[in-house]
Amino acid sequence: MxxxxxxxxxxxxxxxxxxxxxxxxxxxxxxxxxxxxxxxxxxxxxxxxxxxxxxxxxTDTTAYDGAGTEATGVGNGLASRAYIDGSPALLANSDTAQFSFGGGDDGVTFECRLDGGEWSSCTSPVTLTNLSDGAHTFEIRTVDAAGNASTETVQYSWTVDTTPPVVTFQSGPANGMATDVTLTFSCNETGCVTECSLDGGVYATCTSPVMYNVPATGEHTLSVRGADPAGNGSAVTSWTWATVGTVAAGGGYSCYLEPNHTLWCWGDNQYGQLGNGSYNMSSPLPVTVVGPSTWVGVAVAPRDPIQIIQNPTRTYGLRMDGSIWVWGSDPNASISSNVPVQYGSVTDWTDISIGEEHSCGLQNNGTLWCWGTNTFGQLGDGTTTYRTSPTQVQGTGWVQVSAGFNHTCGVKSAGTLWCWGNNFAGQLGDGTTTQRLSPTQVTGTGWVQVSAGFSHTCGVKSAGTLWCWGYNYYYGQLGDGTTTLSLSPTQATGTGWV
Known part of the structure; x- marks a missing residue:
């Protein structure tokens, strides 16, 4: 108008x-x-x-919608106050919509159309079906007894959204000792509201990232679902992990670190390696290591299976503050004690591992340090010099270390695996039996974990495959179904290794 x-x-x-x-x-x-x-x-x-x-x-009249708003168009007096008084929500999650309408003088009929299509005769209510996702407009106009259609229309516009959102996890905890965990996820639609349920509990509104304290040992599952502004609900997506302790088996004794940071040891104790304040010959039951329950790591010493007279042995523990503690007998650290004694003053250690006569540790900045016997170059500093204090291994970016009997292996952040030291049985995995004084790369990439043994080594890749190499005579310790020595990684039977 x-x-x-x-x-x-x-x-x-x-x-x-x-x-x-x-x-x-x-x-x-x-x-x-x-x-x-x-x-x-x-x-x-x-x-x-x-x-x-x-x-x-x-007597001129103009078309109005249900809210009394003047309709669009220029009138010719035929609309006679038409209105829409029933309609879907402005944002609807159904492909069906129903409209009710009325108004007009006696004898007036109606025509309707959708999205600018052809006009057709209609009566209230009108039900529209099989609507596509997106914006739609429904219009009505009046027609008098003589067949004259009003040039004015009443219209209603709304949006159909029947597509459910998708919730996806970006990150979450792996199986391990961590009790304080963080998980991240996202929803692919703007305005999506998410709800979380931990271990089958009641769903509650949550936003990414979410953090939980889950001290209970065992499997845990976080389930997340989302709903978009139209009310469409997503499928439930879940992240499952296990809160478990760490077990370490050494030469004649073992230790177990609980998720609550309490440390237990049992077995041979002639050097005080159980850390319970005694020198009993052995303990067939787990005993608590003396000191506060703030342990986050433990490493035990291996034993030469053919050596009649065993060397003194020791245990290493890592505390929450990043300090290393030693008990038992460790000539390399000048420590002999049946209770934990702090080694050095550095409090930046994140991982520890010990071999027969050498030890290694990772620091928070990604550097790797080793000390002790270096006859075969197992310290990785390019020499065979004995070290009484930590000396840096060549390279940076280390994320995990494993000290074998007299060789050492480590994983870097790029997923590469490196080994050095004794290689008489191919335990370095470089395709040779050549002794290495500095880190030498193992064939392949995608490595996430390594464990160095007496004369063989095993590693896990991100694809969940397990590979071993080195000595394999008599015992089949490589897990490939043979007793054949291998100078490079050979895949062990099975998949899904973590």
Missing amino acids: SNFTRKNKFGKKLDRRDYMNRQGALTTALCLAVALLLAGCGQQKAKTAACKDAAQAA
Whole structure:
């Protein structure tokens, strides 16, 4: 409808309807007076064009929707206050929509159309089906008894969204000792609201990242679901991990570190390697290591299976503050004690591993350090010099270390694996039996974990495959179904190794 403004004698603005109604009333009154004047002449039917215009102006109507909002278009007087009083939500998650509507004078019918399509006769209510996702517009107009369609329409626009969102995990804890865990996830739709449930508990609203303290040993599962603004719900996605302790088996004794940071040891104790304050020959049951329960790592010494007289042995423990503690007998560290004694003053250690007569540790900055016997170059510093204090291994970016009997292996952050030291049986995995004084890369990539033994080595790749190499005579320790020595990694039977 075009802009139209008039004022009455008091200066009040009149809209088009007020003005036309008043003008129509005046003109109609004038026509009646003229008709009376002409009545005596028999010309009562002589109504002027002005009278007809006034009559139409006085009864002019405009289409309105259910909220009383003026409809679009320019009127021809036929819409007669049509309205929509039933409709779907502005954002709907159904491909079906129902509209109810009404209005108009007696004898008026309706035509409807969707998204600018063809008009067709319709009656209230109208149900639309198989709607595609996206924006839609429904329109109605009136048609009088003579078949004249209004140029004015009443319309309603809304959006259909029937596609559920997708929730995806980005990261979460691996199986291990961690009790304080963080998980991250995302939803692929803007405005998505997510809910979390830990171990089958009640779902509650959550946002990524989420953090939990799960001290209980065993398997844990976080389930996440999402809902978009239209009300579509996602499928539930889950991340499962296990809170487990760490077990370490050494030469004649073993230790177990609980997730609550309590450390237990049992077995041979002639050098005080159980750390319980005694030198009993052995303990068939686990005993608690003396000191606060703040342990986060443990390493035990191996034993030469063919050596009759065993060397003194020791145990290493790593505490939460990054300090290393030693008990038992360790000539390399000048420590002999049946209770834990701190080794050095550095408090930046993140991982430890010990061989027969050498030890290694990782620091927080990704550097690797070893000390002790270096006859075969197992310290990785390019020499065979005995070291009484930590000396840095060549290279950086180390994330895991394993000290074997007299060789050492480590994994770097790029997924590469390196070994050095004694190689008489191919335990370095470089395809030779050549002794190495510095780190030499093992064939392949994607390594995530390594364990160095007496004369063989095994590693796990990110694909969940297990590979071993080195000595394999008599015992089949490489797990490949043979007793054949291998100078490079050979895949062990099975998959899904972690």
